[in-house]
Amino acid sequence: MSLLQVRGLTKRFGKTDVLRGIDLDVQPGERIAILGASGSGKSTLLRCLNFMEMPDVGTVTLDGKVIGPSGKYRESELTQVRQRVGMVFQQFNLFPHMTAVGNVMEGLRTVRRQSKAEARTRAEKELARVGLADKAETYPAHLSGGQKQRVAIARALAMDPEMLLFDEPTSALDPELVGEVLNVIRSLADEGRTMLLVTHELGFAYHVATRIIFLADGTIHEQGTPDEVLKNPRQERTRAFLASHKQFSF
Amino acid sequence: MAYQWDFTPVVANAPLLAQGLVNTLKITGVSLGCGLVLGLAFALMRLSPRPWLRLPAGFVIEVFRTTPPLVQLFWVFFALPLIAGIELTPFMAAIVTFSIQSGAFFAEVFRAGIQSIERGQWDGARAIGMNHAQAMQRIILPQAIKRMIPAFLERSIELMKTTTLVATIAYADLLFEANEISQKTFRPLETFTVVALIYFVVIFVVSLLARQLERRLAVSGENTVH
Ligand SMILES: Nc1ncnc2c1ncn2[C@@H]1O[C@H](COP(=O)(O)OP(=O)(O)OP(=O)(O)O)[C@@H](O)[C@H]1O
Ligand SMILES: [Mg+2]
Numbered sequence: 497m498s499l500l501q502v503r504g505l506t507k508r509f510g511k512t513d514v515l516r517g518i519d520l521d522v523q524p525g526e527r528i529a530i531l532g533a534s535g536s537g538k539s540t541l542l543r544c545l546n547f548m549e550m551p552d553v554g555t556v557t558l559d560g561k562v563i564g565p566s567g568k569y570r571e572s573e574l575t576q577v578r579q580r581v582g583m584v585f586q587q588f589n590l591f592p593h594m595t596a597v598g599n600v601m602e603g604l605r606t607v608r609r610q611s612k613a614e615a616r617t618r619a620e621k622e623l624a625r626v627g628l629a630d631k632a633e634t635y636p637a638h639l640s641g642g643q644k645q646r647v648a649i650a651r652a653l654a655m656d657p658e659m660l661l662f663d664e665p666t667s668a669l670d671p672e673l674v675g676e677v678l679n680v681i682r683s684l685a686d687e688g689r690t691m692l693l694v695t696h697e698l699g700f701a702y703h704v705a706t707r708i709i710f711l712a713d714g715t716i717h718e719q720g721t722p723d724e725v726l727k728n729p730r731q732e733r734t735r736a737f738l739a740s741h742k743q744f745s746f
Numbered sequence: 747m748a749y750q751w752d753f754t755p756v757v758a759n760a761p762l763l764a765q766g767l768v769n770t771l772k773i774t775g776v777s778l779g780c781g782l783v784l785g786l787a788f789a790l791m792r793l794s795p796r797p798w799l800r801l802p803a804g805f806v807i808e809v810f811r812t813t814p815p816l817v818q819l820f821w822v823f824f825a826l827p828l829i830a831g832i833e834l835t836p837f838m839a840a841i842v843t844f845s846i847q848s849g850a851f852f853a854e855v856f857r858a859g860i861q862s863i864e865r866g867q868w869d870g871a872r873a874i875g876m877n878h879a880q881a882m883q884r885i886i887l888p889q890a891i892k893r894m895i896p897a898f899l900e901r902s903i904e905l906m907k908t909t910t911l912v913a914t915i916a917y918a919d920l921l922f923e924a925n926e927i928s929q930k931t932f933r934p935l936e937t938f939t940v941v942a943l944i945y946f947v948v949i950f951v952v953s954l955l956a957r958q959l960e961r962r963l964a965v966s967g968e969n970t971v972h
Contacts, residue, residue, distance in 0.1 A: 548872060571877050579875035589870030593888050603874030606884050648870075655874055 497560055499524045499659060499690055500545065500581075505554035507540055514540045516714040517554070522659070522692070527685050529701035529722075530694045532711035533737060538694040541711065542661045545692070546581040547574045559658070579607065582657030586664040588644040590636040596647045597623060597632035603655050622650035626680050642673030646680055653684075660684065662693040698741055702726050710734045755931035756940050759923075766923030767944060773837070773919065774906045777844035781905075782898075784845060785852025790882070792857060803853070810850035816911050819843045823915045836917035840909065848905055855897045859890035892963065899956035903949050920944065 500522040507515040514537040522528065532538050543549040545556060547569065556563045563569070563577055590599050600619035604610040610618075623629050626646035636644055645665055652660060662681065666674040678700050684691065685704050695701055701708060701722065708725035710718045710733075718731045729735045756763075791803035810818065823839040826832045834842065863886050871881035913922035924941040928934035 546873065548869060575872075575875045575877050578873055583869075583873040585866065585869060585873075587866050589866040589873075591867065591870060591885055593892075602884065603876070606880050607875040651870075651874060 498522055498557075499526075499559060501555075501557040502545070503555045503557075505541070505544060505556070506552050507537075507544055507549060508552055514714055515544065515551075518714075518716060520709075520716070522690060524690055525688045526690055526707060527705045528692045528707045528709055529705035530692060530709045530711060531696075531698070531701070531725075531737065532717075536711045537714050538711055539663050542583070542663050542692060542694060546578045546583055546661060548578075548583070575607070579603070579655045580658050581661060582652035582655055582659070583661045584645070584648050584652055584663065584665050586667050588636075588641075588648045588668070590644055590648055590651075592636050595633050595635055596628060596639065596643075596650075599636070599647055600651045600654050603651065607655070618654055619650070622654045623647070625653065625683075626650045627676070640673060641669045642676045645669065645677045649677075649680055649684075659690040659692070662691065662695070664694050664696065666695070666697060696741065698726060698738070710737065712737075749935070751936060752933065753936050753940070755933050756927065756936045759927045759931070762923045762927060763920065763940070763944070766918060766920035767948075769918055770906065770909055770920040771948075773840050773844065773909045773912060773917075774902065776841050777848055777905060777909070778902055780841065780845035781848025781852050784849025785856055788849055788853035789856035789860065792853060793860060806846065807850040807853050810847045811854070815843070815847060815908050816914065818847060819911055819915065836912060836915045839915060840912040840917055844905060844909060847908075848901065851901055852898070855894050855901070856890070859894040859897075860886055862893060863889050895963070896956055896960040899952060899959070903952055903956075906949060906952075907945070 498521040500520070502518055502520040505515055505518040505520075506513070518541060530538050530541065540549060544551045547556075547563065550569065551566060553566065555566065558577060558580065563573065591602065594602060597616065597619045600622050601612075601615040604615035604618055605612065608615075620629065620632060623632055626649055628643060628646055628650070631639060631643060631647075636647070639647065649665075665681065666677050669677065674697070678697065681691075681693070682700075682704055693701070693705065703722075705722055707719060708722050709716055710725060710729075710731070712733050718725055718729060718734045724730075725734065726738065729738060788803045788807055791799040792807065794800050819839065822843045823834060823836065826834065826839075860882075867885055867889065868881060871885040876884070909919060910921040912919050913925060916922070920941060924937050928937040931937070
């Protein structure tokens with residue numbers, strides 16, 4: 497059974513139809529890279545999956561259970577979904593008034609109501625996993641971009657999500673800091689985690705993703721294995737998009 | 747003929763002035779405290795998605811921001827007993843008026859502070875499963891309040907000056923006592939000079955603190971709102 501099933505997902509902002517009927521099935525352990533031009537709706541798609549944006553039409557089914565019905569979401573239902581579907585942002589969105597370990601503990605403390613000691617133990621474990629055990633007491637302002645993003649990943653992992661959404665996790669980073677973040681994501685892939693990743697790092701997508709989705713005009717324009725989509729794209733628009741990202745190499 | 751300054755009658759009445767200052771500070775302090783609580787409540791109501799919370803808060807805020815404080819004070823003191831049968835002492839009338847008025851003002855400061863927090867902070871909070879109230883309490887407000895401190899201090903100064911209006915409903919604040927003394931001693935010049943000096947010293951100290959704080963926050967890279 498699919499971990500996540502999306503049917504007829506539609507989202508519009510004002511007069512713009514951003515998503516026009518997305519159907520998507522995500523199997524446990526799948527790693528899906530989402531490509532597409534700027535404004536093609538990649539972020540909106542991810543944000544609809546954990547209900548940071550509310551879909552206008554369509555259903556999202558998580559582990560066999562439909563979220564909704566559409567238009568009647570209960571807050572408690574959505575906060576549950578967001579714990580199960582973790583998200584990592586381009587701009588990190590760390591809490592600047594909390595230390596690294598405080599950021600990672602926050603969900604455990606406030607949402608899960610764990611004791612301080614319990615939350616701290618878990619948070620330190622997650623920080624160690626992303627290679628930042630020694631930065632636990634550092635505030636975000638004193639971390640590099642790569643370190644910030646790794647703290648943000650640790651923060652998401654602490655909630656034990658069944659699935660992770662990455663929205664251009666390396667796009668805000670200086671080139672020399674991209675590698676450390678991609679390495680963490682790759683290690684999560686090696687653990688068999690289910691993830692959806694919006695990225696412009698085509699080389700990384702080629703090696704790490706199990707499936708590539710190319711979004712255009714609010715629909716899935718083409719999808720397939722990395723070899724199919726990245727090496728032998730069938731659609732003209734996919735080819736044009738890839739041509740504009742020449743710098744990538746496998 | 748040059749005016750002969752003589753401060754001795756004023757000095758002789760120093761205890762009255764001291765009592766007046768204490769009363770002024772009492773009204774200012776209590777109104778600020780209540781105003782902060784009310785202001786936060788108004789701001790949260792005004793930012794609420796529910797119209798039955800949003801609209802009344804908006805109404806009170808607008809009324810109190812667009813009418814003169816003296817009119818508000820007179821209305822509470824003279825009109826409220828007639829309409830609602832609520833008799834208030836001058837002290838209570840002042841507290842009620844200045845609390846709501848400060849609340850209306852603080853509501854806007856809170857709102858500006860809350861809205862100055864970038865959307866990403868809400869995203870970060872919601873993405874780990876926080877609900878609206880948790881995100882507000884743990885993530886948004888702590889950052890917003892830090893940015894609002896200078897505006898709060900400025901408002902405190904403003905309020906302390908506004909409280910002189912209570913002299914008009916015979917509450918014995920600093921100005922009221924000064925008026926009494928000047929009529930008793932026929933020394934208005936000296937009395938009001940001393941009173942101006944007292945206001946100056948108290949308010950100047952507060953504004954120094956405010957500026958100090960603002961500088962500290964600026965160093966730590968925090969913006970402030972006004
Ligand atoms: N909250 C919003 N309100 C109004 N319009 C929005 C909102 N969020 C996104 N849009 C619009 O929806 C369209 C798709 O945006 P989205 O951010 O999903 O694209 P994207 O593929 O992630 O682009 P990018 O590569 O630039 O991140 C854009 O035209 C954008 O302007
Ligand atoms: Mg985007």
